[in-house]
Structures are given as C-alpha cells and as structure tokens.
C-alpha cells in the first residue's frame with residue numbers, strides 16, 4: 001500500500017531575495033573605538049618589564065616589600081617543587097592541596113575570622129562573595145567608588161543594586177531603610193584603590209546592624225597595612241570575627257604573591273564552597289602562589305612592624321609632595337595619589353618620571369572616579385628616607401609645564 005502525499009505539479013517560482021545590506025567587517029568598529037581612545041589620550045600600553053630593571057618602584061602594590069623577599073620566593077619554589085607547577089584541577093576535584101588548607105587556616109587566624117577560602121584571584125573572590133551572598137530578594141548597597149570586581153559581582157548577581165554616595169554611612173542607612181527586599185548586603189572597599197582613602201567601616205557596620213543587613217568589605221589594600229600587625233581593616237575597626245561581616249582580600253599586594261580569599265563566618269565559607277561559581281568552575285590557585293602567600297604571612301607575623309612602616313612611609317610621602325606644592329592626597333593606608341587635570345599631562349608626567357628612574361602609576365578616565373587623572377604612588381614599607389626624598393625630587397622635576 002502506498003500513501004499519497006500531496007505533490008504540486010509545478011514548483012512555485014522562488015521569491016526574489018532582498019539584497020543583502022552592505023555590512024562592515026565584524027571588527028571594523030574596533031578601529032573606530034581605538035581612534036576615539038587615541039584622540040581622548042586614553043590609549044593604554046603593555047610594557048613588559050625586565051627582571052633587573054633599575055627603577056625605583058612606586059607603582060606596584062608590593063606594600064610590604066615582600067615580593068622578592070628570599071623567604072617568600074623560597075616558599076614559592078619549595079611549593080612548586082613539592083606540589084607541581086599548577087593545582088591540576090578545580091578546588092572540589094583535585095585542586096585543593098594540604099598547602100591550600102594551611103593557608104586558609106593561617107589567614108583566618110591572622111585576620112581574626114572564623115574561616116577562609118582561597119581563590120585564584122582577588123577578582124574571583126569578589127565575584128564569588130557578591131553573587132553567592134545575594135539573590136533576587138536582596139538589595140546590594142554599593143559604594144559609588146567600589147573596585148571594578150565588586151561592581152562586576154553586582155552585575156552578575158540577581159539582586160537590585162543601589163549605588164550609595166562615596167564613604168557615606170548616612171546614604172547606606174537611607175537605602176537600607178527604604179528597601180522592600182527582605183535581605184540586604186552592603187559592599188565597600190576598605191581602602192579605595194585610586195586615592196587610598198578609607199571607608200567608614202564602623203559607620204557602615206552600625207547601619208547594617210540597625211537594618212538587618214550583612215556587610216562585605218574588600219580589604220585588598222588594607223590587609224598587611226591596616227590593623228594591629230597588618231591584620232586588616234576589619235581588625236582596625238573592631239569588626240574581625242563579627243557574625244554578619246565578610247571580608248575579601250587579595251594575596252597579590254601586601255603578601256607579594258597571587259590569588260585571593262574570602263574570610264568570614266564558617267557557614268558563609270561553607271556556602272561559598274557549595275555555590276560560588278568562581279570557586280567551583282575555576283582551577284585552584286597554583287601551589288607556588290599558595291606557598292609564597294604563606295611565606296609572606298608567616299614573615300608578617302614575625303615582623304608586624306612592617307605594617308606600621310608602610311603607613312608611615314605613606315604619610316611622609318604625602319607630606320613631602322604637599323610641601324613641594326603638588327596636589328597629593330592624605331593617605332589612610334599606603335596609597336598616595338597626585339591629581340592631574342589632563343590625562344595627556346598625567347601620561348607625560350609618568351613617562352618623564354620613568355625616564356628619570358622612578359616608576360609611578362598613572363590612572364586616567366575611565367579608571368578614576370571623576371574627571372581628574374592621577375599619578376598613583378605606593379608607599380612600600382622598605383623604602384628608605386633617601387628613596388622617598390629622591391622620588392619626590394624627581395616628581396617635582398619631571399612635571400610637564402601643562
């Protein structure tokens with residue numbers, strides 16, 4: 001038996017197809033974007049440095065001068081020799097070594113937290129903390145000048161995000177009071193990376209307590225510099241170990257290594273292990289970085305004066321720059337910035353400093369909170385008075401006339 005299918009005797013004429021519009025090649029728009037950046041003086045340049053570059057470094061985040069300390073580099077090398085060049089897998093599969101567990105325990109004890117969890121960077125630690133601790137029933141109240149990684153965490157979260165005025169517990173309080181969501185997370189840098197100003201953590205914590213909110217503090221620039229012996233901004237504010245406060249840190253600044261961590265109540269850390277995507281779907285931190293961070297942490301415990309020294313260098317640098325007539329910030333930690341009106345001038349100034357042997361950071365829009373560009377100087381604990389004086393001399397001499 002056959003089944004007849006309806007078959008037209010003749011096929012209809014094909015409809016004439018509309019002419020394809022002339023489209024630019026897929027990446028042509030990048031050239032236009034590059035041209036706009038060039039004309040605004042905002043082109044960024046990668047500059048690989050040599051290992052033996054004879055420059056006085058005021059641009060890195062090596063606040064305690066530990067990145068090349070023999071005990072830190074030895075600890076990194078020993079860890080690599082023992083555990084290998086990489087972690088071999090994500091933390092929940094093969095990427096957790098006994099060394100990771102040691103670092104987590106010692107970091108938590110050092111900062112006065114119940115528990116800690118190590119991530120492959122401070123960036124992924126921030127993404128994890130913000131996204132895992134919020135949901136569609138949460139409002140995130142975020143300081144207007146928070147670091148990009150916190151902002152990206154907010155964007156990835158399903159929460160409503162309210163931007164609060166910079167360093168304002170009153171603004172935080174108002175957002176918390178007006179919210180309809182049952183849950184709230186207040187998010188702030190402890191020390192803001194561009195100008196080095198500190199957040200009013202005690203005020204934020206009080207606002208959180210009054211309104212049933214949790215507080216998340218990114219202590220990237222506070223660990224190793226603020227608090228007793230460098231235990232961080234939460235310790236300095238009397239908030240270490242608080243049941244409703246979480247901190248994130250990076251291992252790449254004061255601890256002279258690489259990687260990040262979240263510190264807080266044990267149930268928060270356990271929740272991150274179960275649910276934080278940048279923990280679960282990311283290869284564990286390389287053993288050498290874990291070893292270096294552990295080496296630096298142990299050194300800092302033995303030499304707690306390094307933290308106070310970094311703060312003192314910051315104050316001296318700022319005082320000398322101001323006395324020389326430059327528009328320098330007053331540091332709350334170990335970052336000093338010098339405001340410059342035009343991005344081109346900031347760039348030329350940093351380049352002139354470099355030619356004269358001093359390396360300074362250069363921040364321009366869009367990495368700055370306002371239209372001011374900045375030269376950014378880090379006050380390393382190991383800078384001598386002569387080096388500080390020399391750096392200021394070079395900055396003054398190298399300033400372009402406009």
Ligand SMILES: Cc1ncc(COP(=O)(O)O)c(C=O)c1O
Pocket residue numbers: 121122123124126147149189193218220221250251252258259260
């Ligand atoms: C405030 C702040 N948070 C987070 C990070 C990210 O840390 P990491 O470089 O370890 O990814 C940085 C800097 O790099 C930072 O300045």
